[in-house]
Amino acid sequence: MATLELNGLRKRFGDTQVLRQIDLSLTDGEMLVIVGASGCGKSTLLRLVAGLETPTAGTVRLDGRDITQLDPSARDIAMVFQNYALYPHFSVFDNMAYGLRIRGLSKAAIQARVDAAAAMLGLGDLLTRKPRQLSGGQRQRVAMGRAIVREPKLFLFDEPLSNLDAKLRVQMRAEIRRLQRRLGITSLYVTHDQVEAMTLGDRLLVMHEGRPAQLATPMEVFEQPADTYVASFIGAPAMNFLPAILTEHGAAARLDAGPTIRFTDGPRAGPEGMALTLGIRPEHLTVGDPQLRVQVDLIEPLGSETLIHGHLPTAGAPPMVIKVAGRAPASEAIAVGIQAEHLHVFNRETGMRKAPGA
């Protein structure tokens, strides 16, 4: 039952401005995923909320209470670390009970809470084991159990799945989501993995160089990325970018590579000849449509689909990736068409999205 509010949060280490300005508010029970490349400040943001770092400016409010200057243990926040950070010499039970003992809970209350969490996480048989006797996934569960027994107002997850193998990661991802929904605890989840970001979050905060680049639901971020950075970061393989200019009084764009594409969702404002970047995802390119000729460099069959890596024939043209279902045509050059309804239009100077009418 808690809301989290960040106001004007900044953090500077020496001369480096790590977080420039973060304003954010989470509603009760919401799961917000913070995603970005390494060094974008996402972990710092989490540590500021946890109280492991002090902000240079700004406030953190949990449930309306200003906790900016409080000690981490006084914040009623639990955190799950990337390397689990289990106490190696404690049993699973003691790992989960330690924080409760420090808080002075009665033995019976501790027992009840740990048992409940262990049952929820399927750790019931492992309570007497030491962390080193557990597999990676089990350790991760213990780390979550340690957070759950605290019954905190807020969960923080710092890339909790990045040390697991791919299969386990998918499984734990779903498990985390289920648990968080069931417990209804407001959560901040930091990751660099865009699949985790897309699947876990109620909302997504994409961070870039210490700034929030976009804050929206995962599908909004995917369908209407706010700028070229978000567009290239979310979605795999990454979006293709083609240079173009505005033409026909804002109703179409002429690619530097030749063809003109009419916007299907309405004209854009701006002077004739304005520099644009057009974005098109690899799955929104059609092979066989003679709009563009693409030189093929490499073909990657993935089974159900195939990735074609190539580039436009002009000198210095950016690489392009095309995703086709099934097998790829075996030829050195292919004809590729752009599905105009899936076109993303960006201002080339600023990198910002140009919505219809704007």
Add this chain to the structure above:
Amino acid sequence: MNRKPDYLTHAVLALGVVLFALPVWLVLAGSTQESEAITRGDLSLIPHLSGLPRYWQVLTEGTRGAEPVWHMLAISSAMALCIALGKITISILSAYAVVFFRFPLRKLAFWSIFVTLMLPVEVRIIPTYSVMAQFGLINTFTGLWVPLIASATATLLFRQVFVAIPDELVEAARMDGAGPLRFLRDIVIPVSGANIAALFVILFVYGWNQYLWPLLVATDPSLDTIVIGLVKMIGIDSDTDWAAVMATAVMALLPPVAVVVLMQRWFVAGLTEGEK
């Protein structure tokens, strides 16, 4: 695997064993024989069972001019134990401060500890004696061990151990609400258990073998350590009771050996199953 035995390797190994074990064996054998025979150079390599009662006699009564061996063993054990535990306590605390806390002049504090590594005990023995004299600790048991418990080496070793504790573990404990002392007691010390055990062995032997400082600070025979006692038993004149000296030497060997054997099990177990 059917391999030809490597005779050369075994020969070298056997030579090494003989080189190390023979003097000890000679002491053991000599301790059961007549002093006169030893003085004559008639030392037999085979121990005489008839000489075994000498051990009991030396242990309970001692020889001319020396305390009974049990008393010296007790003094030595107590001193070595105090030195080892004192060194471990002090170096854990100072390493803990240097690693986990940010305070002004932290670097300076660390480097001053580091620099004292370069001063051998002998260099500061006169000032140390003077300080002990002003505290009135000459000829006291406290005076025997207190000046020896500061240790730059142990501090450095613990610093390395503590630096290797992952930051996330420290932060997890902070989130769990563990204060500094609690973190030290519940996490840092248990996690470093194997290192503490290993260091205890080394420091106990170091304390046991102290000679120069006990010789200076304690002239009272009731504070004689076993090492001092042994030297005292070897008189300058020719009537040294060599058999008794050897019996004492054998007994002086036993406590450190016991500590090594007992603790080794513990810290080897700690090292093999240990995982940070």
